[in-house]
Amino acid sequence: KAGVTQTPRYLIKTRGQQVTLSCSPISGHRSVSWYQQTPGQGLQFLFEYFSETQRNKGNFPGRFSGRQFSNSRSEMNVSTLELGDSALYLCASSPQAGEIAEQYFGPGTRLTVT
Amino acid sequence: AQSVTQLGSHVSVSEGALVLLRCNYSSSVPPYLFWYVQYPNQGLQLLLKYTTGATLVKGINGFEAEFKKSETSFHLTKPSAHMSDAAEYFCAVRPSGSARQLTFGSGTQLTVLP
Numbered sequence: 001k002a003g004v005t006q007t008p009r010y011l012i013k014t015r016g017q018q019v020t021l022s023c024s025p026i027s028g029h030r031s032v033s034w035y036q037q038t039p040g041q042g043l044q045f046l047f048e049y050f051s052e053t054q055r056n057k058g059n060f061p062g063r064f065s066g067r068q069f070s071n072s073r074s075e076m077n078v079s080t081l082e083l084g085d086s087a088l089y090l091c092a093s094s095p096q097a098g099e100i101a102e103q104y105f106g107p108g109t110r111l112t113v114t
Numbered sequence: 115a116q117s118v119t120q121l122g123s124h125v126s127v128s129e130g131a132l133v134l135l136r137c138n139y140s141s142s143v144p145p146y147l148f149w150y151v152q153y154p155n156q157g158l159q160l161l162l163k164y165t166t167g168a169t170l171v172k173g174i175n176g177f178e179a180e181f182k183k184s185e186t187s188f189h190l191t192k193p194s195a196h197m198s199d200a201a202e203y204f205c206a207v208r209p210s211g212s213a214r215q216l217t218f219g220s221g222t223q224l225t226v227l228p
Contacts, residue, residue, distance in 0.1 A: 004157070033214050043204065043218035056215050090157055094214050102148070103214055107158035 001026055004093050004106035012112045018079040021109045025072050025093030031055075032074040033103060034066060037088040046089075049074055078111075086113045116141045116207050120219035128227045133177075133192040135222045137205030140186065148206040148216065149179055158204065164188060181216070200226045219224045 005024045013019050025032050033056075034046040044056040049068035066076040071092075078085055088110050092103035121136040139145065146165050150158040162173025169181040179190045188205060205219040 033216075035216075042217075042220045043206075045215045045217070048214050056213050058215070092214075094157075102160055102184075103165055103216065105150075105159070107155075107157045113207055 001028075004091055004104055005107050006089075006091050006106040008109060009107065010110045010112075012114060013081050014114055015081055015083060017081050018077060019081060019111060020075055020077045021089055021091075021111070023074045023091030023093075024107060025078075025091075026075070026104055029093035029095050029104070030072050030103075031094040031103075032068055032072065033092045033094070034074070034076050035090045035092065036060075037090060037108070038084075038086070043090075046076065081113045083113050085111065087111060116145060116217050118205050118207050118217055118219035120205050120222050122222055123220065124223045124225065126225040126227055127195045129197055130194050130223075131201065133190070133195045133224065135180075135190040135203050135205075135224065137179075137188045137190065137219060139188060139205075139207045140185055141207060141209070143210065144183065146208045146210060147179075147181060147214060148208070149173065149177070149188075149190050150204045150206060152202045152204065152221075154201075161190070162204075194226075195226045197226050197228065200224055 005023045005092040006049045031050045037043045048056040050070045060094045063079045088108045092105045095101045096105045117140045119138045148163045149161040162171045164181045172178045206216040
């Protein structure tokens with residue numbers, strides 16, 4: 001099976017712009033989670049989607065939003081970009097079944113805000 | 115709220131020496147525990163996980179970890195370090211239940227010296 005794919009891998013944006021990142025989970029996986037990784041704050045949970053519904057949300061401002069499509073692909077959007085939004089954004093997918101099902105991470109999208 | 119503390123942001127070992135990376139967690143109920151590894155410019159790869167049952171967990175690449183409830187610890191070990199083990203290692207905790215949200219430690223950068 002192909003792994004989790006994220007596009008684009010690298011992105012440079014200017015303050016004030018908005019950005020959309022895409023994540024395609026492993027085939028058959030219906031749960032998608034997003035994480036932000038920065039040198040200062042480490043790895044922080046953004047949100048989780050399951051069957052097109054946001055199931056859980058981390059402590060991030062409303063500028064960060066996401067959605068999931070019927071094919072389980074997910075997008076996250078960041079509006080009004082700030083310099084502090086520069087980070088590696090990681091997507092992880094998980095199978096539907098099994099409470100203890102593990103998460104499989106993609107390679108991430110490196111966002112640089114200038 | 116759950117939290118994870120990784121003692122030592124940088125650990126150096128000689129090739130062939132024991133690797134010991136420390137992780138302590140804080141949780142009101144026994145959580146699920148994970149160790150992930152991250153190589154430069156890559157996503158996270160699961161090394162091992164503890165859910166229930168045997169407290170000594172074996173993972174990939176010769177790593178293992180022991181869940182000690184009395185010490186709220188989940189330290190990662192490997193008997194003999196290899197140059198290819200040089201990477202950043204993250205301990206993570208997840209509540210039992212359906213939510214997939216992971217809370218990560220701040221990470222430990224492992225350097226393997228020749």
